[in-house]
Amino acid sequence: MIDWGLAIKTAIGGFGLVFGILMLLWVSVELTRVVTEKIAGNKK
Amino acid sequence: MLLGLLETGFPLFYWGNALMIVIGLGFIYLAIAKKMEPLLLVPIGFGMILVNLPLGGMMDYEMTLKAPQAGIVMEVPMHEGDAFEKGGVIYKLDTGEVTAPVFGRVDSLKVSQGQSVEKGQPLASLITMEQTNQAEVPTHPVGLFSRIFKFGVMWQILPPLMFLCLGALTDFGPMLANPKTMLLGAAAQFGVYLAFFLALIVGFSMTEAASIGIIGGAEGPxxxxxxxxxxxxxxxxxxxxxxxxxxxxxxxxxPVIRLLTTKEERGIYMKPSLRKVSKLEKILFPLITTIVVILIVPSSAPLIGCFMVGNLFNECGVTERLNKTAQTTFIDIITIFLTLAIGASMPAQIFLQSRTLLILILGVISFASAAAAGVILAKIMNLFLKEKINPMIGAAGVSAVPMSARVVQVMGQKENKQNFLLMHAMGPNVAGAIGAAIAGGVFLGILG
Amino acid sequence: MSVEISAPMPGSIVGILVKVGDEVKENDELITLEAMKMENPIFAPSDGMVKEIRVKEKDSVEAGQLLIVME
Structure with a gap:
């Protein structure tokens, strides 16, 4: 028998994680940009 | 069945094999005449043909049939070389029938009528082409492709290595220049979960449904x-x-994009110039991503780790040899192994089942709903953005790198010839590949 | 008044369909730019005459690089 509770947890948890992680990567990309621009800026 | 000295494949050849050979030839035709994905369709098609020629043995696995209980052999309905269906009776004991857990043919019979057998005693050696759950039905590969399949695919070596090569071929630049498009790549994974639920509803098991859902990630490996x-x-x-x-x-x-967008939306102009992404950012991205993603979803390590190390080869500037090999020779080698093995995993007895048709239907739903989710999120984002994005780039979240980005480019230029969406669409496109790998990792973490 | 047409994305020039002095109409194809293994036509943004062509076939170009000047 299908454990629908597990199925729903898998789907919502999975989709949530995909979103969460990509948002986290978005933030880290922005942070990287700010930091690297600062480093590059200091060199000038 | 012996025909003199030479055992031919004819006695075991049935209409299903013929149909699969026709499909395999169709793949090769599409590749050669229509130039459709020739690097994939030629070897897959050829593998399909090879594995549907009986007794070729390319995809054979050997298994030992053991007595499920003690008893006396009353009848032996099979002869060596005979083919049987899954569930076919191999022996009749006084205590019950011994049936085959897979389809296949009899290689050798080890006991005869009247003999008494112990529980667990080997009764016969069977040959099958089925992929079995090794914990329940242990098999070992005896054919060329079954060996490649077992040690390449089942041991999870080839798909991550393929990902490494794809990483080397991927430029995250457009995504790093406009990182909000990463959300579109995440949204498109909706297709994975919709198909997962639909598969459960039509009666697939949880693990099958996850494997069917992940088709919508549009990521072969x-x-x-x-x-x-x-x-x-x-x-x-x-x-x-x-x-x-x-x-x-x-x-x-x-059609999905057209259904969800107006002509005006499809015509939304996006400035061609994306921010120039520095080399340092491009080097840091695979490193940071590896650490962040694998800490959160450890089971995605083989895919994300390989994807990112391949990308680092490409971006770091000091591993040009490795990068070049990954992008050319190595990806070709992996493609040959992987595609032939995939083609060979389709003997008629396994492929020609109603569930295959269901999987194909669920797969297309998965793709279409993934594209729809990407477009819808892009439209939602536009409610908040000052500089509007063209909602079509959301559809590129269906990774299929770079096909879906190309589709968006072509459709965009149809509405406005000055509009170049290709680079904008590459952002969600490569983010979709990361999203699919994470979604796969989560499935493995929970259900594996 | 001159109009500058620059590359919308990095790629390589696979075809130049006009020559200096040609009169072109808006949305005529001027150049084919290959990017991401895909041929992308670049169209004239307005009517005019081709004044200068700054690239030749097989050149690889950066995003934003000047391709054609029109008058």
Whole structure:
């Protein structure tokens, strides 16, 4: 028998994680940009 | 069945094999005449043909049939060389029948009528082409492709290595220049979960449903990787669904996009110039991503780790030899192994089942709903953005790199000839590949 | 008044369909730019005459690089 509770947890948890992680990567990309621009800026 | 000295394949050849050979020839025709994904369809098609020629043995696995209980052999309905269906009776004991857990043919019979057998005693050696759950039905490969399949695919070596090569070929630049497009790549994974639920509803098991859902990630290696771990018996169907729909993206995506967008929205102009991304950012991205993603979803390590190390080869500037090999020779080698093995995982007895048709239908739903989710999120984002994005780039979240981005470019230029969406669409496109790998990792973490 | 047409994305020039002095109409194809293994036509943004062509076939170009000047 299908454990629908597990199925729903898998789907919502999975989709949530995909979103969460990509948002986290978005933030880290922005942070990287700010930091690297600062480093590059200091060199000038 | 022996015909004199030479055993031919004819006695075991049936209409299903003929049909699969026709499909395999069709793949090769499409590749040669229509130039459709020739690097995939030629070897897959050829593998399909090879494995449907009986007794070729390319995809054979050997297994030992053991007595499920003690008893006396009353009848032996099979002869050596005979073919049987899954569940076919191999022996009749006084205590019950001994049936085959797979389809296949009898290699050798080890006991005869009147003999008494112990529980667990080997009764026969059987040959099958089925991918079995090794914990329940242990088999060992005895053919060329079954060996490649077992040690390449089932041991999860080839799909991650394929990901490494794809990483080397991927430029995250457009995504790093406009990182909000990463959300579109995440949204498109909706297709994975919709198909997962639909598959459960139509009666697939949890692990099968996850493998079917992941087709919508539109990532060949991810699909193969997840299926090989969760539901190896349907790997031929999910792999073929994934690769064929990737090739059919130019046909699947446009109607979905048109349904969800107005002409004006499709004509939204996006400035061609993306921010220039520095080399340092491009080097840091694979490193940071590896650490962040694998800490959160450890089971995605083989896919994400390989994807990112390949990308680092490409971006770091000091591993040009490795990068070049990954992008050219190595990806070709992996492609040859992987595609032949995938083609060979489709003997008629396994592929020609109603569930294959269901998987193909669910796969296309998965692709279409993934594109729809991307477009819808892009439209929602536009409610908040000052500089509007063209909602079509959301559809490129269906990774199928770079096919879906190309589709968006072509459709965009149809509305406005000055509009170049290709680079904008590459952001969600490569983010979709990361999203699919994460989704696969989560499935493995929970269900594996 | 001159109009500058620059590359919308990095790629390589696979075809130049006009020559200096040609009169072109808005949305005529001027150049084919290959990017991401895909041929992308670049169209004239307005009517005019081709004054200068700054690239030749097989050149690889950066995003934003000047391709054609029109008058």
């Amino acid at each position: 991810t699909t193969i990787y997840v299926t090989s771990l969760l539901a190896p018996h349907i790997i031929g169907a999910t792999a073929v669904a994934c690769y064929s729909y990737m090739a059919l993206v130019p046909i699947i995506l446009p």
